[in-house]
Amino acid sequence: MLSNALVGPMNGFLPGPRVAERMPHGWESADRTRFGLAPLTPLIGAVVEGVDLSRPLDAELAEQLNAALLEWKVLFFRDQEISGSQQAAFARNWGPLETHPFYGRITGTEVDAPEVVRLEKDARVGGFENAWHSDVSWRVEPSLGSVLRAVEVPDLGGDTLWADMGAAYDRLPDELRARIDGLSAVHDWYTNFGLVMDPEERDRLRPDFPEVEHPVVRTHPETGRRTLYVNRIFTQRIVGLDDEESEELLEHLYLQASFPEYQCRWSWRSGDVAFWDNRSTQHYASSDYYPRTRIMERITICGDRPS
Numbered sequence: 001m002l003s004n005a006l007v008g009p010m011n012g013f014l015p016g017p018r019v020a021e022r023m024p025h026g027w028e029s030a031d032r033t034r035f036g037l038a039p040l041t042p043l044i045g046a047v048v049e050g051v052d053l054s055r056p057l058d059a060e061l062a063e064q065l066n067a068a069l070l071e072w073k074v075l076f077f078r079d080q081e082i083s084g085s086q087q088a089a090f091a092r093n094w095g096p097l098e099t100h101p102f103y104g105r106i107t108g109t110e111v112d113a114p115e116v117v118r119l120e121k122d123a124r125v126g127g128f129e130n131a132w133h134s135d136v137s138w139r140v141e142p143s144l145g146s147v148l149r150a151v152e153v154p155d156l157g158g159d160t161l162w163a164d165m166g167a168a169y170d171r172l173p174d175e176l177r178a179r180i181d182g183l184s185a186v187h188d189w190y191t192n193f194g195l196v197m198d199p200e201e202r203d204r205l206r207p208d209f210p211e212v213e214h215p216v217v218r219t220h221p222e223t224g225r226r227t228l229y230v231n232r233i234f235t236q237r238i239v240g241l242d243d244e245e246s247e248e249l250l251e252h253l254y255l256q257a258s259f260p261e262y263q264c265r266w267s268w269r270s271g272d273v274a275f276w277d278n279r280s281t282q283h284y285a286s287s288d289y290y291p292r293t294r295i296m297e298r299i300t301i302c303g304d305r306p307s
């Protein structure tokens with residue numbers, strides 16, 4: 001059972017100031033000379049002004065963008081008329097790219113670079129990414145980050161929201177932080193992607209992608225920040241707890257992403273690009289536009305094993 005501090009009115013979280021630090025205590029913003037930044041909120045999300053993603057990045061620009069990514073967790077670029085190949089070239093500044101093992105098999109759509117996952121929604125297929133998650137947390141080494149480009153979006157609706165999971169962790173009660181530090185959780189694709197795959201295909205892939213365990217609280221490899229790392233889509237259970245206790249604790253931790261103070265929200269225009277740090281955030285694609293068309297193309301960058 002959760003302690004009394006975590007139950008009762010508002011599940012232990014009372015209204016009042018909910019102010020979090022944007023970066024770990026003592027962190028200083030890096031100098032920035034190559035572009036402007038327009039923050040969306042005090043904590044997370046900033047629009048980058050004056051960078052053309054169709055052109056190669058030099059080392060200084062890539063470094064300044066990385067510093068901005070670490071600080072703001074999600075960067076937005078407007079009016080980028082770029083191809084999937086150019087999107088891939090931009091993402092490659094952060095490392096090798098992932099090839100998603102399932103998406104092509106589910107959607108069967110053609111893209112102009114093999115690493116591009118085309119997320120195409122219309123009257124036949126409605127949006128189903130409307131639950132808080134970090135991408136591919138069922139991998140042994142989940143993505144470092146994702147670069148998402150709006151190809152065609154509805155006039156209204158289809159926003160994406162991100163939540164800062166480092167801030168969410170910082171704001172947990174001391175007692176709860178002490179309880180979850182050192183715990184691990186099982187993540188899996190079988191109970192989500194697996195449900196919409198051909199069963200034979202699913203079983204053939206299973207040995208290559210078994211359940212994985214990740215720490216409930218991971219340490220960001222670049223900032224050192226402790227970050228809540230369980231999500232509603234892919235996390236299955238906490239290791240070493242019985243089912244009821246695991247479920248109760250996970251529900252409580254999942255709830256943290258839902259506080260607006262930890263979030264930013266983006267209304268897409270075609271040509272927008274978002275680049276997010278998948279290690280420090282979760283996201284939620286609002287599915288309020290059906291049956292209208294929403295086409296996005298995503299590239300994910302290989303990450304490291306959470307620790």
Ligand SMILES: [Fe+2]
Nearest residue numbers: 129134135283
């Ligand atoms: Fe996602």
